[in-house]
Amino acid sequence: MGDPKNSHFGYDVSMFFWKLIVNIFFREIRPRGAFNIPSDGPVIFVGAPHANQMLDPLLLSIHVYKETGRHVQFLTAAKSLQRTFVGAFSRLMESIPVVRAADNAKAGIGTVYLSETDSCLVFGIDTKFTQEFAPRMQIQLGKVAKYAAAEVIEVVSDTELRIRQEFKVANDSGNDTSTTLLRDKVAALRSAGNEGGLEFKTVPYINQQEMYRYVYDRLRHGGSLGIFPEGGSHDRTDLLPLKAGVSVMALGAMANDPACRIKIVPVGLSYFHPHKFRSRAVVEFGSVMDVPMELVEMYKQGGSQKREAVSKFLDLIYDALKTVTVRAPDYDTLMLVQAVRRLYKTPTQHLTLGQVVQLNRRLLNGYTHFKDEPRIQKLRTDVLKYNRSLRDLGIRDHQVPRVQKATWKILGLLLYRIGLLVFWTVFAMPGTILNGPVFILASIISKRKAKADLAASTVKITGRDVLATWKGLIALGVAPLLYLFYAFLVALLAIRVDASFKWRTLAPLSVFVALPFTSFAALKFGEAGMDVLKSLGPLITALIPGQQRSLDKLRATREKLSNELMEVIQELAPRLYDDFDPVRVNYMRTMPSASTPPSAGTSSLWRRKTNVGAVDAQGLGLVHPMTWLDERLFGWSEYTTGGLQEDEVRADDEDGDAGDYEDVVSKYDELVKGNDGGLRTNLYTELRQRRLDSDAAITHAGIMEL
Numbered sequence: 001m002g003d004p005k006n007s008h009f010g011y012d013v014s015m016f017f018w019k020l021i022v023n024i025f026f027r028e029i030r031p032r033g034a035f036n037i038p039s040d041g042p043v044i045f046v047g048a049p050h051a052n053q054m055l056d057p058l059l060l061s062i063h064v065y066k067e068t069g070r071h072v073q074f075l076t077a078a079k080s081l082q083r084t085f086v087g088a089f090s091r092l093m094e095s096i097p098v099v100r101a102a103d104n105a106k107a108g109i110g111t112v113y114l115s116e117t118d119s120c121l122v123f124g125i126d127t128k129f130t131q132e133f134a135p136r137m138q139i140q141l142g143k144v145a146k147y148a149a150a151e152v153i154e155v156v157s158d159t160e161l162r163i164r165q166e167f168k169v170a171n172d173s174g175n176d177t178s179t180t181l182l183r184d185k186v187a188a189l190r191s192a193g194n195e196g197g198l199e200f201k202t203v204p205y206i207n208q209q210e211m212y213r214y215v216y217d218r219l220r221h222g223g224s225l226g227i228f229p230e231g232g233s234h235d236r237t238d239l240l241p242l243k244a245g246v247s248v249m250a251l252g253a254m255a256n257d258p259a260c261r262i263k264i265v266p267v268g269l270s271y272f273h274p275h276k277f278r279s280r281a282v283v284e285f286g287s288v289m290d291v292p293m294e295l296v297e298m299y300k301q302g303g304s305q306k307r308e309a310v311s312k313f314l315d316l317i318y319d320a321l322k323t324v325t326v327r328a329p330d331y332d333t334l335m336l337v338q339a340v341r342r343l344y345k346t347p348t349q350h351l352t353l354g355q356v357v358q359l360n361r362r363l364l365n366g367y368t369h370f371k372d373e374p375r376i377q378k379l380r381t382d383v384l385k386y387n388r389s390l391r392d393l394g395i396r397d398h399q400v401p402r403v404q405k406a407t408w409k410i411l412g413l414l415l416y417r418i419g420l421l422v423f424w425t426v427f428a429m430p431g432t433i434l435n436g437p438v439f440i441l442a443s444i445i446s447k448r449k450a451k452a453d454l455a456a457s458t459v460k461i462t463g464r465d466v467l468a469t470w471k472g473l474i475a476l477g478v479a480p481l482l483y484l485f486y487a488f489l490v491a492l493l494a495i496r497v498d499a500s501f502k503w504r505t506l507a508p509l510s511v512f513v514a515l516p517f518t519s520f521a522a523l524k525f526g527e528a529g530m531d532v533l534k535s536l537g538p539l540i541t542a543l544i545p546g547q548q549r550s551l552d553k554l555r556a557t558r559e560k561l562s563n564e565l566m567e568v569i570q571e572l573a574p575r576l577y578d579d580f581d582p583v584r585v586n587y588m589r590t591m592p593s594a595s596t597p598p599s600a601g602t603s604s605l606w607r608r609k610t611n612v613g614a615v616d617a618q619g620l621g622l623v624h625p626m627t628w629l630d631e632r633l634f635g636w637s638e639y640t641t642g643g644l645q646e647d648e649v650r651a652d653d654e655d656g657d658a659g660d661y662e663d664v665v666s667k668y669d670e671l672v673k674g675n676d677g678g679l680r681t682n683l684y685t686e687l688r689q690r691r692l693d694s695d696a697a698i699t700h701a702g703i704m705e706l
């Protein structure tokens with residue numbers, strides 16, 4: 001039995017189907033480091049963070065299949081396989097069922113509290129420990145105790161049991177116990193007159209030997225497996241502690257068969273608004289890891305040596321995942337770093353989605369390392385104040401640099417774009433109305449499911465990790481039924497008007513076939529309209545009397561912050577990164593993505609374009625003539641005030657503008673040369689002026705071509 005590469009027709013069909021679905025759900029998906037995917041041999045793809053319940057394994061599987069044709073078998077919760085729709089597709093994708101103990105947890109009888117002298121001794125009040133517990137089971141406390149859990153090693157009586165180690169909170173790093181917390185909670189209850197203790201659940205012990213045997217067999221025959229070692233999905237900004245299963249699989253398979261050389265590939269999934277329809281994602285494949293033979297030998301010895309080997313290899317996997325994920329201690333820090341990235345990325349830079357993720361990761365690492373320094377704290381305060389000013393004025397950061405004084409051109413551009421918005425709205429309206437029931441049901445049901453999952457989870461914050469999954473599942477289930485209903489209405493209408501048998505048959509069939517295409521067209525028209533709508537804010541702001549002073553002040557603030565950031569990065573980055581290059585605006589030599597670099601070319605009416613801001617009604621990735629008119633008639637481009645671009649990401653793919661990224665590097669080199677290698681005082685202003693000159697030259701060249 002070889003790697004199921006070409007042997008399962010069902011998997012190939014599933015991949016084709018899911019590729020269509022994810023390309024509809026996401027506006028853009030970018031792979032990075034795809035060359036790291038092994039084309040043969042046993043491999044385990046380790047993904048993190050698990051931020052999108054069903055879509056995470058799909059994105060990983062699709063890109064592995066696209067690059068190598070390999071079938072990735074994911075370990076999937078047996079509870080998920082019991083769901084009709086999810087279970088059917090999971091089986092087609094050759095998923096491996098895993099019974100999770102937490103899925104079978106039951107509420108215990110009575111309440112519990114810890115011994116005052118022994119942190120591993122648990123007493124019960126009105127409990128029945130002898131009936132509910134056995135050695136190797138777990139006892140899990142409730143939300144008030146942060147879902148702390150511990151393994152039972154001995155049931156002494158109905159009201160007394162002993163645990164192996166002190167209680168630990170589910171999402172802790174693994175070292176901090178919660179003994180003091182539990183005693184404080186019980187003391188608080190008793191001081192309030194409640195003589196009881198803490199509520200608890202019984203968690204059964206699950207023997208996973210059968211699952212491991214299957215995994216070992218697949219790896220021994222050169223299979224490829226996928227796993228999210230955090231366990232369940234979540235919506236936190238940092239990684240959860242990793243489960244030991246992935247370490248046991250790799251070490252166990254190599255211990256059973258010395259000829260089996262397993263590769264580990266860390267995979268990072270980064271989303272821009274993961275729960276929203278038509279958002280963006282980056283799938284990053286890290287460097288391949290070999291399983292150290294010394295750890296395999298330790299694993300073979302069993303006992304404490306085996307546990308140490310599993311722990312050490314899990315640490316290696318965690319370190320590998322850190323190289324492909326963006327990890328922030330909290331949401332506020334993540335938002336701060338993204339704001340810094342936008343300020344640091346001057347108007348001369350065109351970053352791909354992958355480069356944005358890499359830059360976020362390095363900025364976050366730098367902020368975490370130097371955050372206690374006074375100037376970093378001051379810079380943080382200034383950036384947050386700048387963000388508040390943006391919100392007050394109703395504009396976005398990328399629209400600030402070129403906000404200009406109110407003129408007839410701004411008024412003309414505003415009126416023109418309002419007309420353009422009406423144009424796209426008219427085209428998008430029919431499909432939007434026809435699919436309205438799908439949107440409404442998907443929104444309502446997904447929010448209810450998220451609320452239910454949040455109530456049952458010990459690690460979720462708002463339950464956003466399941467929103468995208470349920471939106472997709474509901475749309476897949478409801479849309480075909482809705483289209484059948486519309487076809488039925490058309491059939492009734494044909495009968496009512498006494499149409500011929502031919503039209504009674506063809507009319508409903510044509511409607512059923514045409515509706516998906518109509519819906520997709522409406523999606524693209526609506527997307528273009530939303531881009532236009534987002535561009536109106538700064539135009540309106542610029543026309544409001546008295547706002548020009550605020551806009552000028554905001555632009556000056558941005559330039560000042562950008563200069564300060566560049567100076568700080570120039571000074572501090574070399575302490576963290578050996579590959580820091582002071583001559584580049586983007587401080588990483590390794591920054592370019594794994595995809596093909598931009599090809600050279602000139603600006604023209606229908607030039608190939610993939611900036612997210614480009615109006616792309618046909619979905620062909622071409623600049624629409626109306627965008628060309630917007631640039632030529634009013635002298636504005638997508639880089640100007642109110643440019644048609646996304647609020648957070650501007651990304652060029654391999655067919656983007658000619659050499660924008662490398663061009664800015666050479667321009668930056670010219671700036672610093674002759675200045676003793678140092679930075680000039682106003683880097684941001686000079687770089688921006690270079691870009692203005694470059695844009696003017698390109699525009700002139702385009703007009704000459706015409």
